[in-house]
Amino acid sequence: MIIQENGEIADGIYSLGSTWAPLFLIDGENPVLIDAGFSFLGEIYAREIRKITGTRQPSCLVLTHAHFDHCGAAGVLKSIFPKLKIAASAKAKKILQRPNAVKLIKQLNKEAADGARESGLDLGLKDWRSFEPFEVDITLKEGSTIRISENCILKALETPGHTWDCLSYYIDPQKALFTGEAAGIAGHNGHIYSEWLVNYDSYYKSLKKLSQLDVMVLGPGHNFIFTEKDARQYLQASLKECVKYLALIVNCLAEENKDLQQVANRIKKLEYDQQPEPKQTESAYMLNLKARIKTVLRRVEKEEKMAKK
Ligand SMILES: [Zn+2]
Missing domain, CATH: 1.10.287 (Helix Hairpins)
Incomplete structure (x- = not known):
């Protein structure tokens, strides 16, 4: 199946906010969030998280990489959910400590909000939040795990190539894989866009590694979610496309x-x-x-x- 809407995409796994910049929630004893899209959507992400977790707070937000459209609302969410810990690769942590990088992330988030406003996007937002700098509390590397509940574990995979700081996340037992841009992005015309920015061979190797996993749900960083046969087909097609x-x-x-x-x-x-x-x-x-x-x-x-x- 190819899913184009927000909501529950697998048992206890939700896509929230906007399909263009989704935040994924894996619910359990310790709810985990994956990526935090744009700053201006912060209030919407928080509202939708609360709808699912009620009075429980998300425990951890894991970032795929430090690009502005994947970490935009991280600081906003931390201010709304004070117990939230933010996790990312050591390279992403370093990037987020650089004043120039933070300035650029802030600027690009402002431009995204201006663009959304100009296009007349009505999100019912009371508060268009701007980027709030934040610290990465937990660094993850290949094989690092986060326990979501007794039977549910998130595992980090190093998948460089789009950028050097990219991590993908695999959730067991749902066999759900979240790749940021490490596996390319499908456009609304059906084409899969290859997204290597720093190194082709690393990107190919990362994609090959991802394509060998047993995947039932695949959430690339934008637009669509793929399940079952479509998830496996997507990864194979993305590999071919990048060659x-x-x-x-x-x-x-x-x-x-x-x-x-x-x-x-x-x-x-x-x-x-x-x-x-x-x-x-x-x-x-x-x-x-x-x-x-x-x-x-x-x-x-x-x-x-x-x-x-
Ligand atoms: Zn990116």
Whole structure:
């Protein structure tokens, strides 16, 4: 099944807030939250969490990575739920201690809120919260676990490639996997967008590792949730797509004599211009695309050097 709405997606597992920037709640004795989307949605996430947990407070928020649209409301949620502990990788913790990174996260969250307001989005919000800096209380690495209830455990998996700080989370016994952007993102046109920003080979390796898990529910960081056959198919399709996408960039680099801007323009035409709304802003897309092409260019140049030896 491909789920496009919020609500309970598996036994005790909920997708809340907005499908564009969902917060996942795994309910149990110690309710755990995964990712915290945009700051301005903070009040909505909190309201929807309370609907499910009642007077119990969520115990822990785990972050897939320190991008603005995945940790935006973390500080807001901490102020609403004072006992909430925030967990992430050691690399994410470091990023979140850098004043410049915090400034950028804050700015991008403000722009996202402005954009939502301008588009006339009516969320019934009394309070459009802005980003509140926060500290990571618990650092997680490959194999770290968090106990949600006697029979339910969250396990962290290191899945670098989108960024270096990426963790994915596997919930047992529901066999639910939450990947942030480590497994790409499906667009509303059905295409799976490969999301490596820092390194193609790490991204591929991480995706391969994820595709070998026994998965019944898959929640990538945006848009859709996949279950059963569709979850397994998604991971296989995403792997194929990233190989194809690498070949496309390598090809364009050769044809355009490694001219980054030309390659970016060509790929934008094929990819972004065809993509239906909602999609990221053009400037954000181009920034990410150029980062992606640069990593491929470095890879091509390394291979050329090796071939000369
Ligand atoms: Zn990201």
